[in-house]
Amino acid sequence: MMIRNWIDKIIGNWERKLLPVNRIEIDxxxxxxxxxxxKKRSGMEIWPVLKANAYGGGLEQVTKILKTRKYRYAVVDSYYEALRIWRVSRQKILLIGPLQPSNYSKINWKRVTLMVSDISQIWDLITLGKKVKIHLKINTGMNRQGIEIGELSEALKVIAGSEHVELEGLMSHLADTxxxxxxxxxxxxxxxxxxxxKRTGFKPKYYHLAASxxxxxxxxxxxxxxxxxxDLYKGAIRLVSKMVKVRQVAVGERISYSGTYKFKKESWVGVVPVGYYEGxxxxxxxxxxxxxxxxxxxMVGNICMNMCLVNFGEIKPNLYDEVEVIGQSNQNSIEEMAKIMGTIPYEVMAKLSSSIRREII
Structure with a gap:
């Protein structure tokens, strides 16, 4: 781990010397x-969900920002995400994603608490023979993860018979608030x-049902x-790029793959290096x-893998001028993009490529 951190530091220092064409700003x-x-609205402990690269915001960057706040757990989907967090923080982890039993022996259980949603997981953890804290997830109607209410007594009986597995929390997830x-x-x-x-004699420290x-x-x-x-990321993410090519396009010309846009008047067009690979x-x-x-x-014409085309009309933009692709205005906000796409803001955010440099502002 020390060698890996040293290599990451060298690469990071080298990357910071390069001026990025694209960047994501995290406020x-x-x-x-x-x-x-x-925290104020709920009156409860807040556990930030940092899975999916902190909803596209940048896992390490958001972890650094949150160092000024105290919280019990950072919630992640994989142990890989936990390892990334530990590059910049010693924060404890609630791991809510899948973890193969064959990997249990490789986990740092002093810093990881595991969400369990199947009785077989409990048996596998008992076989491990190490002290492990778990949060038992209950299927309350979303029918995705979690043990059934009818299985709960059996699960508790298995836990009660183990000296290694501690039931620290009980949890579920709301499907549609x-x-x-x-x-x-x-x-x-x-x-x-x-x-x-409670009737079985357990006294979990934590009970959590609600997300944002x-x-x-x-x-x-x-x-x-x-x-x-x-809710942690609302209004905090901005995607900025630069103009890398400027050209004037004549009346009647078409643009990009399949020529889905035809110019009705002579226009200045800029190439912005953000495409579907970038999210x-x-x-x-x-x-x-x-x-x-x-x-x-x-944006005109079909979006390409690594670029999109923008119609500036009669205005000639300058090469390497800054362009805001995602901002806080209604016209280019994450919410507006989701509406156009017929999806939810989560998808827009989670698709933002990890190849784009994240900068804390």
Whole structure:
């Protein structure tokens, strides 16, 4: 690990000397403000969800920003993400993604707590013979992960018979906080699970059901932690690029693959090196907008693997001028892009390529 960190440091120093054509800016003040607001609204412990490269914001960068805040767990999907966090912090981890039993012996269990959603996992952890803290996930109606209510007593019996596995937490996940009836049903099932756990004699330290959307929408007295994901990043991410080619295109000419856009008047066009590899979805072709010198200009033609084309009309942009691809304005926000694409903001954010340099501002 020491050699790896040394190599990473050398590579990082070399990369920082290069001026990037593309960069993602992470607003530290907004991240911290979002964290504090979530804590104030919920009145509970806040556990930031840093999986999927911190929702596209940059895992190491967001971890560094959060060093000024105290929290029990950073929530991640893989042990690889935990290792990346430990390059910049000694933060404890709640691992909620899949982990093969054959890898259990390689995990640093002093710094990792595991979400368990199947009884077979408990048996595998017992076989390991090491002290492990777990958070037992209950299927309350999303029907994705988690053990069934009917299996809970058996799972607790297995845990009770082990000196190695500690039930530190009980958890579930809300499927749709806009659906009050479904949320109420999940809430009732989680209360049922809590009652079973208590009757069996267990006293978990943590109970958590809500993510960002569930804050203020569930009222169970035992709840004492919230896993905050997308709310942590709202308004904090900006994608900026530069013009790498400028040309004038004549009336009647078409542009990019398949020629889906035909010019009705002579126009200046700029090539911006952000394409679908960088996370700019092809569904934004001929529909998305970028911001240039305070004005919004349309993307024209099909978005390519590593570039998109922008129509500046009568305005001739300068080579290497800055272009804002994702910002906070309604016209080019993450939310607006998601609306155009017919998807959710999570997808827009998670697709932002890790190849783009992240910078804390």
């Amino acid at each position: 530290a003040k907004k991240i911290l403000r979002n964290f504090d607001e979530a 806009e659906d009050s009836e479904w949320t109420k049903s999940q809430e009732e099932k989680f209360v049922e699970a809590i009652d079973i756990v 959307g569930g804050i203020g929408k569930v009222a169970i007295k035992e709840l004492n932690a919230v896993r905050v994901g997308i 700019l979805d092809r569904r934004l072709s001929n529909r998305g907008l970028v911001k240039y010198n305070g004005e919004f200009c349309p």
